[in-house]
Amino acid sequence: MTKTDYDNLLFEVTDRCARVTLNRPARLNSFTEAMHADLADVLTYLEEGRSNAKVLVLTGAGRAFCAGQDLSEGQMSGDGEVDLGHTVDRLYGPLVRRLRALPIPVIAAVNGVAAGAGANMALACDIVMAAESAFFLQPFVKLNLLPDTGGTYLLPRLVGEARAMGLSLLGDRLSAVQAQSWGLIWKAVPDAAFASAVAAVVDQLKDGPPLAHAHIKRVIHVSLSNDLNEQLDLERDSMRELGQTRDYREGVSAFLEKRAPSFQGN
Incomplete structure (x- = not known):
């Protein structure tokens, strides 16, 4: 089964595996309202059990996984009086809650940069696998913000308060290899073997209980x-x-x- 009526992502279910590919490569797959709507529709489809999917893979097209919020979109531009709390409450909070509550395992296949909300969306998944060339970034502080999309909850629990604080206060990039060594993600894989490594985990999960x-x-x-x-x-x-x-x-x-x-x- 393949659904092709989305403008901002690709979605297919084949051989009991659902796959979502965020598909705005020119903008590093950054989030817009429309992308949120597309992803929400996919999650509804999976929640309602309208497929035989036993596992969901979330990845990105091109050289990025997801660069977070598209700051060129009006409500997040910083111009005028903007209620970012409303945006978080309406879009990013529900996304994290739905990924965590989905009864099937969710794999974040981080193929490139995962920044801001994109990084924390990945960390909200059940298994995070990353290509060795990928990296994670919490750039919120550089916009006078704090990590959202569950970042302040997930980071200290995954890597401890000291590392969570450093990532959040400094906004420095963290390589996939370092992320694995810190226990932030499940595995960093050489780029050439990344697709086959993800496929092997998918095979194991879709045949599981x-x-x-x-x-x-x-x-x-x-x-x-x-x-x-x-x-x-x-x-x-x-x-x-x-x-x-x-x-x-x-x-x-x-x-x-x-x-x-x-x-x-x-």
Whole structure:
């Protein structure tokens, strides 16, 4: 299935993998209102289960992943009285919430520069893979702003307060290789092997257990605000629910029979 009626991104679902390619390469795939609307429509399509996708890949066309907000668009230009909080509340906050809540794994395939909201959108995904030539940038301070799109939440939890503060206060670029060594992302891959490395992870995820994937996402995300007792109770409840599924019985049978499991999502 392919949807071609978007002006700002490419979207297709093939072989149980949904793929979104932000497609404004001349503007480094920076966000506009129209791009937000296109991406929101895709997420609605996936949330409603109108595809058989088991994984979503988010990437960019050309030499960038996403350079954040397009500052040439009026409401973010800085001219006049602009309510940036309204923009964040209406566009960027919902985007992060929807990516986190999507029951299928989301891979950010960072093929180039990921800056501002683009960087933090990537970090909100479940697995972040980056080409070694890519880099991450929190340039907000240079506009007299602070990291949005979940940046102030995600950065300290991923790399600690000291590194989060340095990235935010200085606005310096962070290479993909350094991002991996800091634990900011899952993996940095040589450019020549990047596409095949992403494809290998996609293959692993789309053949995995969809119910377990959904539970893993939910339980790990809420662990950041739960105490130990709350998290132990949540693990218990999820294990109880997953242990009553056919896919659990299939996983055990496959293990004992030394074969690959065939998960059906039930």
